Amino acid sequence: MPRVTTHRLLSSLMNVSTATSAKCFALILPYFACGSRKVRRRYQLKASSDNVLTGSHYLDGNHAAAEGAIAAGCKFFAGYPITPSTEIAERVSRRFPLIGGIFIQMEDELASMGAILGASWGGVKSMSCTSGPGFSLMMENFGLGIMLETPCVLVNVQRGGPSTGLPTLPGQADMMQARWGSHGDYEVIALAPVSPQESFELAIHAFNLSEKYRMPILIMTDECVGHMTEKVVIPPPEEIELVERRYTDKPAGKAWPFELTDDLISPMLPVGKGYKFHITGLTHDERGYPIINAEAQEKNVRRLIDKVNKHVDEIIWIEEKDVEDADIVIMAYGISARVMQPAITKARKEGIKVGQIKMVTVWPFPEKRVRELADKVKALIMVEMNYGQVFLELDRCAAGKCRTYLAGHAGGTVHDPENIYNTIKEAAK
Numbered sequence: 001m002p003r004v005t006t007h008r009l010l011s012s013l014m015n016v017s018t019a020t021s022a023k024c025f026a027l028i029l030p031y032f033a034c035g036s037r038k039v040r041r042r043y044q045l046k047a048s049s050d051n052v053l054t055g056s057h058y059l060d061g062n063h064a065a066a067e068g069a070i071a072a073g074c075k076f077f078a079g080y081p082i083t084p085s086t087e088i089a090e091r092v093s094r095r096f097p098l099i100g101g102i103f104i105q106m107e108d109e110l111a112s113m114g115a116i117l118g119a120s121w122g123g124v125k126s127m128s129c130t131s132g133p134g135f136s137l138m139m140e141n142f143g144l145g146i147m148l149e150t151p152c153v154l155v156n157v158q159r160g161g162p163s164t165g166l167p168t169l170p171g172q173a174d175m176m177q178a179r180w181g182s183h184g185d186y187e188v189i190a191l192a193p194v195s196p197q198e199s200f201e202l203a204i205h206a207f208n209l210s211e212k213y214r215m216p217i218l219i220m221t222d223e224c225v226g227h228m229t230e231k232v233v234i235p236p237p238e239e240i241e242l243v244e245r246r247y248t249d250k251p252a253g254k255a256w257p258f259e260l261t262d263d264l265i266s267p268m269l270p271v272g273k274g275y276k277f278h279i280t281g282l283t284h285d286e287r288g289y290p291i292i293n294a295e296a297q298e299k300n301v302r303r304l305i306d307k308v309n310k311h312v313d314e315i316i317w318i319e320e321k322d323v324e325d326a327d328i329v330i331m332a333y334g335i336s337a338r339v340m341q342p343a344i345t346k347a348r349k350e351g352i353k354v355g356q357i358k359m360v361t362v363w364p365f366p367e368k369r370v371r372e373l374a375d376k377v378k379a380l381i382m383v384e385m386n387y388g389q390v391f392l393e394l395d396r397c398a399a400g401k402c403r404t405y406l407a408g409h410a411g412g413t414v415h416d417p418e419n420i421y422n423t424i425k426e427a428a429k
Contacts, residue, residue, distance in 0.1 A: 047071050047240035051099050059232045061225040062087035062129075064196040065155055066095065067232075068203025069127050071240055074153070075101040076126040078115035080108055080134060083167040084223040085157035088129040109134040113141035116152045121279070123245075123271055125207055129155040131223075132165060135174055136181070142216060143182030144281045146304060149258070149266065151210035151245065153203070155219040157226040158334075160411035170223035171411030172334055172385035176392075178218050179363050185301050187308035189315055190218040190363040192333035196230045202360070208243040209315070213307060214265050220362060222385070224335040224414060252276070256286045264307035308364065317360040318369065322348070326355030328427050329373055330407075331394065332383040333359040335414055340383045340407075343420035352428050365393040374401040379427035383407045383420055403427060 052071045059067065066088045069077075077092045089105070096103045102119075106112040109130055116126035130138055135156050145152060158174050160166030178190045189209055193199040199221060206217040248255040248267040252274040259266045266286075269275040282290040283297045308315065323329055332340050337358040347354045355377075359366065370393075373380065379402055382391040391406040398404050407415065407423040 047237040047242055048073065049237045052237040052240065053234050054236045055234060057232050057234060058229055059196050059200075060087060060227055060229045061193065061196040061199040061221060062157065062227070063091045064200040064232045065129075065193075065203045065219065065221065065226075066091035067234060068200040069153065069207065070095055070099065070101075071200075071234070071237070072204045072207035072242060073125050073244075074127050074207065075099075075124045076116065076119035077101070077128065078104045078106050078112045078119070078126070079128045079130065080106050080112050082109075082131050082134045084159055084226050085129040085131045085134075085155065087226070088155060088157070109137035110141060113138040113145070113154070116154075117141060117145050117148065117150045120150045120152045121148075121271065125151070125153075125211075127153040127155065127207075129157065131157045132159050132161055132167065133163065135177065139177070139181040143184060143186070145216040146182065146186045146188075147184075147281045148279050149214045149304070150216060151207075151214055151268075152216050153206045153210055153219065154216060155203075155221065158220060158222040166412050168223070169412045170335065170385060170414065172220075172222055172336065173387075173389065173411060175220065175362060175384070175386065175389040178220055186304050188218060188363050189213065189215070189308065189361065190220050191317075191360060192220045192362050193225055193360075194334060194337050194358065195225065196228065196232045198360075199225060200232050200234065204240060204242070211243040211245050212265070213311065213315075214246075214268065215308075218363075220334070222334050248275075257288045258284065258286045260286060260303070264303050264310060312364050313368075315361060316364055316366050316369075318366050319358040319360060321356050322353075323355035323357065323373070325353055327353040327378045328381065328424060329355045329357060329377050329379075330381040330383060330420075330424065331357045331359060333362050333390070336383045336385060339414045339417060340420050342417040343424060346417075346421050347424045347428075352424060354424055359390075362390060365390070365397070367393070367397045370394060370397040371399070371401075374398040377402050379403040379405060381405045381407060381420075381423055381427055383415060385409060385411045385414070 079089045093103045112128045116128050119126040158171050160169050160171040191202045193202045206219050210217045246267045247270050257269050257277045269277050278288040283300050285291045344354050382394045387408050388406045395404045405423050405427050407420045
């Protein structure tokens with residue numbers, strides 16, 4: 001089963017009426033409790049005490065993401081400044097000289113994505129961050145990272161688009177680009193934090209996923225979460241559990257970079273230790289050499305897809321509240337999962353049985369859970385700052401078994417909770 005966490009929100013939340021300013025409400029709303037998130041059996045090592053700023057801090061979401069990456073052991077960053085993600089790069093540029101990391105401001109986002117792939121193959125944990133048109137520029141080399149099965153993390157602090165759009169205002173309209181932005185068939189893993197605290201925690205989680213499944217991982221945050229400032233508790237390093245890179249235990253000459261294994265995740269080969277191997281974005285065999293035929297394509301791409309799909313129940317992370325007896329279930333991710341709270345509270349006070357699901361993992365989409373709910377509830381609602389991207393997956397998985405509704409808009413500000421409430425009322429008819 002997917003990881004499903006049922007949480008009780010802080011009791012103070014239940015007494016909050018609809019805010020007059022949705023954005024102000026989003027900035028002060030308590031995020032979901034996160035105490036049960038650790039799954040210790042997955043992890044192997046502890047964080048380094050040299051990297052971790054243990055204690056309580058007042059950080060914005062971008063700085064918190066940077067600290068999470070550092071706590072996870074990231075030692076290489078390449079990026080190009082772009083609003084509203086720049087604070088991540090600025091924080092890393094100040095912190096890396098103190099911990100032996102390497103920061104490079106590249107000439108553009110194409111080069112940035114290529115640089116972090118090269119650094120990862122060089123043996124270090126690597127990351128970049130971007131937003132808006134920068135995300136588009138990274139898509140070609142993101143696909144290369146998928147094909148080369150390269151562990152790394154890319155943070156997209158979403159803003160309003162298309163094109164230059166709204167550089168300083170929020171959006172969530174890159175979600176389908178995150179899923180399908182590079183050409184070809186593949187699967188992705190994308191996470192969406194709702195707070196600075198989650199930005200810290202999910203950065204660590206993203207690096208762990210990247211090492212476990214040997215692939216680039218996306219953190220799809222947004223301008224509101226990136227720029228809101230809240231208390232962030234950074235635990236002692238011994239409480240931060242990490243997945244470290246799995247290298248082959250075979251001697252040089254008897255190991256290949258893309259060997260077929262039972263779990264479909266090949267151990268990597270270390271550089272500088274006598275292993276001679278080849279990697280390419282071309283369709284290749286287990287040695288990494290190009291093989292240009294349909295048989296090799298089927299074998300190559302099928303494994304890229306299956307290594308995620310066969311582990312989807314381990315990867316998917318959703319948090320539920322009041323779902324079991326609900327007639328209506330409302331789903332959201334990122335800042336939208338906070339803004340929907342007053343609408344849900346108001347509806348429940350009026351006797352409408354509304355449950356909620358916060359998607360920590362947006363991709364892979366929790367298809368199995370949505371299909372289960374579609375058999376039980378009257379309606380499913382998706383709240384997102386776009387005109388229906390993740391909603392399309394919700395509607396597909398519901399498959400006509402219940403009504404589906406989108407509470408969406410073009411971005412530039414968060415939702416007015418009253419509009420979400422009106423959608424709930426419509427769904428309850």
